[in-house]
Amino acid sequence: MTENMVFKKIKDFFSGKPEEEPEIRRLTLDELKKEIIGRKEDLKSKAEADLEAPLKRVIKTSGKIGRLIDDLEDAETTEEVHPRIYKSASEEKRLLIKKTRRALKKLDAPSSPTWGRLSKFSSSLTRSINLLGKASSSHRLRVATLFEGRMKRLEDLLDNLQTASKDFNETLANTNTRLNELDELSSTLSEREDLLRRSTALEKRIDSLKRRINDKQEALRKTRDSLEELKKSDQFELLEESKEKRKRIKSKLEGIENSIHSSVSGISRPLRKMKKMIQREEYATSYDVLDALNSYLSDPFVAAKSEEEGLPKFRTMLQELKELMEGKMKLSDRERRKKLGVVEKLLEKHTVSKLLAEYREKKKEMVELKEKRMGSPLLKRKRELEKSLRNTKSDLESTKEDLDEAKERLTKIKNDLAQKTSKLREDTKSIFNTEIQI
Numbered sequence: 001m002t003e004n005m006v007f008k009k010i011k012d013f014f015s016g017k018p019e020e021e022p023e024i025r026r027l028t029l030d031e032l033k034k035e036i037i038g039r040k041e042d043l044k045s046k047a048e049a050d051l052e053a054p055l056k057r058v059i060k061t062s063g064k065i066g067r068l069i070d071d072l073e074d075a076e077t078t079e080e081v082h083p084r085i086y087k088s089a090s091e092e093k094r095l096l097i098k099k100t101r102r103a104l105k106k107l108d109a110p111s112s113p114t115w116g117r118l119s120k121f122s123s124s125l126t127r128s129i130n131l132l133g134k135a136s137s138s139h140r141l142r143v144a145t146l147f148e149g150r151m152k153r154l155e156d157l158l159d160n161l162q163t164a165s166k167d168f169n170e171t172l173a174n175t176n177t178r179l180n181e182l183d184e185l186s187s188t189l190s191e192r193e194d195l196l197r198r199s200t201a202l203e204k205r206i207d208s209l210k211r212r213i214n215d216k217q218e219a220l221r222k223t224r225d226s227l228e229e230l231k232k233s234d235q236f237e238l239l240e241e242s243k244e245k246r247k248r249i250k251s252k253l254e255g256i257e258n259s260i261h262s263s264v265s266g267i268s269r270p271l272r273k274m275k276k277m278i279q280r281e282e283y284a285t286s287y288d289v290l291d292a293l294n295s296y297l298s299d300p301f302v303a304a305k306s307e308e309e310g311l312p313k314f315r316t317m318l319q320e321l322k323e324l325m326e327g328k329m330k331l332s333d334r335e336r337r338k339k340l341g342v343v344e345k346l347l348e349k350h351t352v353s354k355l356l357a358e359y360r361e362k363k364k365e366m367v368e369l370k371e372k373r374m375g376s377p378l379l380k381r382k383r384e385l386e387k388s389l390r391n392t393k394s395d396l397e398s399t400k401e402d403l404d405e406a407k408e409r410l411t412k413i414k415n416d417l418a419q420k421t422s423k424l425r426e427d428t429k430s431i432f433n434t435e436i437q438i
Contacts, residue, residue: 025434029189032428032436036186039432040179044115047175051118054171057164058125059109065132065157068150069100077146089146096139103131122172129165132158185427192420195413202410209403216396223392227385235378242369249366256359257301263351264300266342267321271297273329274321283328285320292317304356311353318347 027035072093077086107128110117136158144151230236264271275293277283285293292313295303307313322343325336346352373379421438428436 025432026437027428027432027434028437029193032189032432032434033186035432035434036182036189040182043175043178043182047171048113048115048118050171051168052113054164054168055109055113055118055121058107058161058168061157061161061164062104062107062109062128065100065154065161066104068154068157069097069104072143072147072150072154073097075147075150085145089142092139092142093147096135096143099135099139100132103128103135106131119172119176122169125165125168129162132161181427181431185424185431188420188424188427192417192424195417195420199410199413199417202406202413206403206406206410209399209406212399213396213403216392216399220389220392220396223385223389227382227389230378230382230385233378236382242373246366246369246373249362249369252362253359253366256355256362260301260304260352260355260359263346263355264296267339267346268297269335270321270325270329270331270339270343271317273331274324277324277328283324286316288313289317289320300352304352305359309353311356314352315347318343322347 106124108121108124110121136154140151140155271293274283275297278285278290278293292303295306296314296317304311304314322340325331325340325343329336331339425436428434
């Protein structure tokens with residue numbers, strides 16, 4: 001072989017293609033669920049097989065302990081011992097035997113070593129060993145003064161049982177750790193599916209709310225158009241004119257009321273003097289005149305409205321006032337002439353009666369306009385449209401709030417979903433060395 005050939009072989013050896021990394025499996029979520037179930041069954045089956053040997057050791061060793069205790073119960077010492085020591089050791093032996101048998105009874109080994117029964121047996125095994133250990137530590141030394149050999153064998157058997165129990169529980173704990181990992185993975189998978197369902201439901205709700213908002217906005221536009229169209233109609237303009245007319249009548253009524261007040265207020269001073277003269281019994285009058293006097297001094301308009309047509313009480317009061325002003329009432333000449341002129345004018349021209357008659361006529365006209373307006377189908381339609389507008393606006397605002405809330409919830413759920421998906425990928429890679437297809 002030439003030198004070139006050797007060199008070529010060496011070069012080919014060192015420049016060979018690197019080994020390809022094994023291809024990572026990819027699983028769908030349904031396949032992952034099956035993998036989890038299968039892996040859990042495999043782990044349990046393996047644990048059942050692995051636990052068989054330590055279980056047999058536990059059963060065998062506990063049997064030996066039971067037989068040793070039976071032997072100890074019948075045993076008698078051949079050595080000479082002090083009676084007090086013998087009595088004490090015998091009592092300790094009795095207690096040790098009693099407590100050991102009680103502990104062994106709690107060791108309920110499964111007849112069929114399935115995973116569930118083995119897991120349950122672990123608890124009884126731990127309790128039994130703890131009780132055996134306490135019984136031994138409490139009584140072994142005193143019993144050993146008479147039966148040292150048997151106590152040494154008991155100590156060895158307890159050590160063996162402890163070792164077998166440790167092997168049993170370690171295998172069980174390791175399996176439980178891996179099963180818990182699979183349960184956590186399964187829980188993450190379920191939580192992710194729940195988040196996905198909630199996300200899908202929220203997306204549908206958001207779409208529905210958006211459509212509802214569009215519908216409400218369209219309804220709002222149509223209602224506004226209808227209302228504007230109604231307001232521009234000739235019939236509505238007539239209604240508005242009647243409304244303005246009612247305003248004018250209302251203003252007129254207020255003017256009439258003020259005029260009545262003004263008419264009577266012009267003689268308020270003589271009326272008050274007349275009232276004082278009656279109170280001082282300087283002048284006597286009828287009940288009707290006294291009632292009218294009080295009423296017109298308090299509120300002339302209300303007093304006039306409460307009278308019969310023609311205002312008989314008011315006129316009688318004015319007649320008597322005129323007589324007093326012409327006679328007993330103390331007034332300056334100038335005031336007497338002036339106020340008498342006002343009283344005579346009120347009596348002759350029937351000023352307050354005419355004002356009141358005009359007031360009642362205008363009031364009647366105003367009531368008729370109001371009834372006509374309130375009974376108008378057009379006005380009823382306007383109220384309906386305005387109410388519909390308010391309700392639609394309220395519904396629209398409420399729906400927008402619901403949409404904002406749904407969007408916030410969806411954002412949070414999508415964040416949670418992303419975190420669960422990331423954890424699912426990591427845990428699946430860690431446990432199965434596979435990737436998931438989502």
